[in-house]
Amino acid sequence: MSRRRGPAVPQLVGVSSGPRGAGADPPRPAHLTASNVRIEYRAPGTADSDITLAVDNANLELSRSDFVCIVGPSGCGKTTFLNAIAGFIPINGGTLQLDGSDIPGPGPDRAMVFQQASLLPWRSVLDNVTYGLELGRRMKRSQARDRARGLLDLVGLSGFADRYPAQLSGGMQQRVNLARALAVEPELLLLDEPFASIDAQTREVMQAELLRVCTAQDVTALFVTHDIAEAAFLADRVCVFSPRPGHIVREVAVPFERPRHQRLRRSPEFLALVDEIADVLYGGGAEAGPDAAAPEGDVH
Numbered sequence: 001m002s003r004r005r006g007p008a009v010p011q012l013v014g015v016s017s018g019p020r021g022a023g024a025d026p027p028r029p030a031h032l033t034a035s036n037v038r039i040e041y042r043a044p045g046t047a048d049s050d051i052t053l054a055v056d057n058a059n060l061e062l063s064r065s066d067f068v069c070i071v072g073p074s075g076c077g078k079t080t081f082l083n084a085i086a087g088f089i090p091i092n093g094g095t096l097q098l099d100g101s102d103i104p105g106p107g108p109d110r111a112m113v114f115q116q117a118s119l120l121p122w123r124s125v126l127d128n129v130t131y132g133l134e135l136g137r138r139m140k141r142s143q144a145r146d147r148a149r150g151l152l153d154l155v156g157l158s159g160f161a162d163r164y165p166a167q168l169s170g171g172m173q174q175r176v177n178l179a180r181a182l183a184v185e186p187e188l189l190l191l192d193e194p195f196a197s198i199d200a201q202t203r204e205v206m207q208a209e210l211l212r213v214c215t216a217q218d219v220t221a222l223f224v225t226h227d228i229a230e231a232a233f234l235a236d237r238v239c240v241f242s243p244r245p246g247h248i249v250r251e252v253a254v255p256f257e258r259p260r261h262q263r264l265r266r267s268p269e270f271l272a273l274v275d276e277i278a279d280v281l282y283g284g285g286a287e288a289g290p291d292a293a294a295p296e297g298d299v300h
């Protein structure tokens with residue numbers, strides 16, 4: 001069996017009072033709790049030496065309405081961690097709980113947004129958004145369509161309900177994807193580099209829209225990105241993952257109020273925060289024990 005280290009409890013750095021008055025508000029109960037989570041990959045019938053330990057000793061707590069970003073080196077286990085929270089893969093150690101109960105598997109309480117929108121090409125934009133609601137048979141078709149129209153409005157696509165995915169730009173497709181994920185009213189929205197393949201300018205617009213939508217819908221979000229400025233713009237807290245096996249080495253509090261405007265990106269405070277996160281990520285702050293695996297790639 002592979003080695004165990006002591007629990008790696010992330011350290012909170014940066015300004016400690018949260019952007020929504022965490023200093024004044026009573027502490028909110030945990031919604032998601034990850035304690036010493038360990039996740040390994042092993043092909044059936046292979047030896048112990050063929051195990052890939054992707055995540056080890058990962059600790060994270062999310063309260064409702066939190067927006068938390070994860071950054072970390074390529075291959076450090078970010079997607080693996082998100083997949084486990086979504087219930088797509090099991091954990092091999094530790095506990096992963098939603099509102100105090102172990103995560104049983106995929107459920108309508110969580111929605112995942114991937115890098116590629118992967119919309120159904122034969123369905124209209126509106127019908128893509130209603131798809132999840134039809135699957136769950138949660139409401140009448142007319143109600144589902146009404147909700148989908150409201151969400152398309154929210155993501156700025158009200159005039160595109162009858163178009164087909166191939167008629168939309170990449171950024172528009174990702175907005176449909178977001179509306180589709182929000183349609184099922186998830187308690188927790190999991191986003192894995194959702195804007196990675198979108199051009200820089202559209203991406204900044206999408207970031208502001210995502211934050212606006214999550215604030216308006218009071219969504220709890222866990223967002224993985226390689227882009228430190230994206231994380232600093234979106235998050236209440238930025239969690240920095242170690243190289244594989246991944247765990248959170250540092251949480252950096254983000255002190256900016258919502259709504260956040262594009263000009264925030266040019267402020268000295270924002271640029272200083274981006275620097276601070278980069279320092280943790282690229283060296284100095286990140287712990288690297290003698291038995292820690294080498295990073296598998298660069299941080300983009």
Ligand SMILES: Nc1ncnc2c1ncn2[C@@H]1O[C@H](COP(=O)(O)OP(=O)(O)OP(=O)(O)O)[C@@H](O)[C@H]1O
Nearest residue numbers: 041052054073074075076077078079080081244296
């Ligand atoms: N299905 C799988 N089977 C075996 N190993 C896997 C599988 N998925 C991921 N891994 C391994 O687990 C480790 C973590 O992968 P993961 O995709 O979680 O990294 P990541 O942090 O999301 O990387 P990136 O930033 O490049 O997306 C890597 O070593 C990867 O090779």
Ligand SMILES: [Mg+2]
Nearest residue numbers: 078079080192
């Ligand atoms: Mg990944």
